[in-house]
Amino acid sequence: MTIATKIVDWAALGDVALISLAIGLTVTTTLAIAVRTALAAQDQSAEGNSGPALVNRVIAGLAVLAALSVFVLGIYEIAAK
Amino acid sequence: MSASRGTGNFTRVMSEDILFYLVVAVALAFDFTNGFHDTANSMATTIATGALKPKQAVTIAALLNFAGAFISLTVVATIAKGIVDATAITPSIIFAGLAGAIAWNLATWWFGIPSSSSHALIGGVVGATIVAVGTGAVKFDGIASKILVPAVIAPILAGLVALISTVVVYRIIKGIERNRAERGFKWAQIASSSTVALAHGTNDAQKTMGIIVLTMISTDRLPASGFDVPVWVIVACATAIALGTYTGGWRIIKTLGNDVTEVRAPQGFSSESVAATVILASSHFGYPLSTTQVVSGAVTGSGEARPGNKVDWSVIRRIVVGWALTLPAAAAAGGAAEGMVELFGEDNPAVGSLIVAVLGAIACFFLWRANQKSKVDPDSVVEFAPGPEPVAVAA
Numbered sequence: 001m002t003i004a005t006k007i008v009d010w011a012a013l014g015d016v017a018l019i020s021l022a023i024g025l026t027v028t029t030t031l032a033i034a035v036r037t038a039l040a041a042q043d044q045s046a047e048g049n050s051g052p053a054l055v056n057r058v059i060a061g062l063a064v065l066a067a068l069s070v071f072v073l074g075i076y077e078i079a080a081k
Numbered sequence: 082m083s084a085s086r087g088t089g090n091f092t093r094v095m096s097e098d099i100l101f102y103l104v105v106a107v108a109l110a111f112d113f114t115n116g117f118h119d120t121a122n123s124m125a126t127t128i129a130t131g132a133l134k135p136k137q138a139v140t141i142a143a144l145l146n147f148a149g150a151f152i153s154l155t156v157v158a159t160i161a162k163g164i165v166d167a168t169a170i171t172p173s174i175i176f177a178g179l180a181g182a183i184a185w186n187l188a189t190w191w192f193g194i195p196s197s198s199s200h201a202l203i204g205g206v207v208g209a210t211i212v213a214v215g216t217g218a219v220k221f222d223g224i225a226s227k228i229l230v231p232a233v234i235a236p237i238l239a240g241l242v243a244l245i246s247t248v249v250v251y252r253i254i255k256g257i258e259r260n261r262a263e264r265g266f267k268w269a270q271i272a273s274s275s276t277v278a279l280a281h282g283t284n285d286a287q288k289t290m291g292i293i294v295l296t297m298i299s300t301d302r303l304p305a306s307g308f309d310v311p312v313w314v315i316v317a318c319a320t321a322i323a324l325g326t327y328t329g330g331w332r333i334i335k336t337l338g339n340d341v342t343e344v345r346a347p348q349g350f351s352s353e354s355v356a357a358t359v360i361l362a363s364s365h366f367g368y369p370l371s372t373t374q375v376v377s378g379a380v381t382g383s384g385e386a387r388p389g390n391k392v393d394w395s396v397i398r399r400i401v402v403g404w405a406l407t408l409p410a411a412a413a414a415g416g417a418a419e420g421m422v423e424l425f426g427e428d429n430p431a432v433g434s435l436i437v438a439v440l441g442a443i444a445c446f447f448l449w450r451a452n453q454k455s456k457v458d459p460d461s462v463v464e465f466a467p468g469p470e471p472v473a474v475a476a
Contacts, residue, residue: 009226012368013234016359019366021242024358027273028246028351032253035265039257067269067354071276074361075283079152 027067034063096431097300100172103434104296107179109321112289114186115198116146116325119285121333122195122356122376123278126349128462129338132267132274135329135459141271142278143327149282150290150319163223164203165210172296173422173430174209179292180441181205181415185407187448193332193340193457194403197371199288200228204411209419211412224408232404235359235370236378243355243382250351251388266346273353278326280360281372286322290314331457336400337377338462342384342392352376352383374404 041056123145124138133141182198182205189196203224210218254262293314297303303311338344344352356372356379363370377400384392418437426433 009368012366015366016363016368016370017238019362020238020355020359021245023362024242024355025246025249027358028354029249029253031269031350031354032250032347035262035269036253036257038265039261068272071272071357071361074357074365075152075276075279077361077365079283 023070027070030063030067034060034067037063096429097172100176100431100434101296101300101302103431103438104172104176104179105293105317107176107183107438108289108292108296109317111179111183111186111198111202111292112286112318112321113325113328114183114190115285115289116143116322117328117330118186118190118196118198118325118333119281119373120326120328120330121337122281122372123274123353125334125337125376126344126353126380127270127274128334129344130263130267130270130346130349132270132346132349135331135334135462138274139327139329139459141275143323145275145278146282146286146326147319147323149279149284150286150322151315152279152283153287163227164220165207166214166218166220167295169210169214169218170206170295170299171213171430172299173426173434174213174419175206175292175296175299176434177209177212177419177422177437178202178206178415180418180437181208181411181413183441184414184418184444185411187445188410189403189407190330190332191448191452192399192403193336194400195333195337195373195377196400196403196407197232197373198285199371200232200404200407201411202288202292203228204408205415205418207408208412208415208417212416212419213423228408231368231370232374235374236381238370239355239359239375239378240382240385242359243352243379244386246355247348247351247383247386250347251386254347263346266350270346270350270353273350273357276357277353277360277372277376280357280364282319282322284360284364284372286318289318289321293318329459331459331462335457335462336396337380340393340396341377341380341400342387342390344380344384345387345390348383348387348390351386352379355379355383 037056038060041053041060044050044053044056120139120142124133124142127133128135128138179202182201185196185201185204186198189201207219207224290310294303294308294310297311297314298305298308353376356376359370359375359379360372363375381392381397384390421437421440422430422433424433425436
């Protein structure tokens with residue numbers, strides 16, 4: 001066993017890096033999409049396009065729910081340990 | 082003869098009681114400094130972008146830190162485990178370690194450096210242990226694996242993820258008028274900052290609970306195994322960290338929210354979301370990273386990624402120097418405190434600890450007086466209001 005493997009848990013570190021990258025990117029992208037679609041829905045409502053506006057609102061709502069549930073799950077994981 | 086023995090026993094028990102209550106008081110004082118030192122982690126960018134007013138931000142952070150302290154108790158009684166030989170720890174060593182950690186927390190707060198309170202605590206305990214029983218009781222492998230390596234990894238990992246996330250976010254909102262986009266992201270930013278505050282309370286309040294529980298075990302107030310953490314310990318620690326958070330470490334908030342880089346809502350949202358994710362992921366995989374270092378790295382990464390923005394690398398250098406100094410400086414302070422405890426209380430550590438506590442309180446008073454003269458407060462913490470700038474896409 002080398003000093004590097006002795007003092008660093010490379011497996012755990014790799015998991016943290018991969019999950020952070022994957023979930024971090026997913027959460028920020030999802031919420032950015034939520035903002036984009038919510039603003040688009042506002043514009044479409046103002047223009048009288050209620051159909052597309054409703055679709056965008058639903059997408060925005062689902063995106064917010066998805067991102068928030070990741071945070072809630074994360075906290076739950078800590079609490080459940 | 083028996084009267085003299087009776088008096089001796091009474092004095093010993095009194096001394097143990099005094100030392101125990103002193104350790105509890107100093108532990109709660111450390112918890113308080115931990116709170117105000119780390120308010121910036123969750124709320125600096127939120128305050129900087131105007132998503133929340135300073136007082137609103139610290140109130141929410143305080144409430145979530147308080148709530149977070151009740152969520153989990155897994156870290157309790159594991160503090161300093163793997164860092165020093167637990168059988169060598171005495172209440173006076175814990176006291177001296179806490180005194181060293183508080184001293185370093187206050188010093189870094191004074192200079193506005195967001196350093197890790199946990200590293201300060203471990204440094205203080207290590208320094209006090211070395212002075213009390215020698216280097217043989219210190220597990221240097223544990224220090225390398227639990228502090229040094231994570232200290233390098235945390236900011237780099239968070240910085241890289243935040244950098245990529247910010248680039249992606251700005252691509253998604255390309256073409257949207259800036260003020261509209263920022264309004265939307267401010268809500269998202271409040272949610273992500275609140276998650277960081279809750280995670281912080283969950284992790285950091287437990288460290289002080291661990292210290293108090295350790296002291297209770299070492300003074301036979303709790304059994305070494307199969308104990309429940311007393312409710313008063315949980316409530317006291319939650320209250321101390323929440324009060325500290327509410328006080329707001331405005332100097333550090335200014336550094337993270339203003340001095341490192343100019344923060345806009347999409348970028349602040351990106352950095353806090355990534356910070357929350359990295360903190361939660363690292364907790365899940367049992368590889369705890371410093372919240373402070375994660376957030377600092379994320380703020381830097383997102384600042385570097387925002388089109389047309391600059392990061393002040395001289396501030397980053399100052400922060401990194403602070404991180405590098407945290408362990409040795411807190412250890413030196415903890416060692417000095419232990420030396421003073423032994424000097425003033427050769428026969429009775431309670432007396433030495435009491436004298437050190439009084440000297441520490443006097444030093445805190447003078448620091449508070451000095452702070453009144455060059456105060457950073459909620460009104461002065463935000464130095465600029467973000468001016469108009471079209472949302473552009475990263476090159």
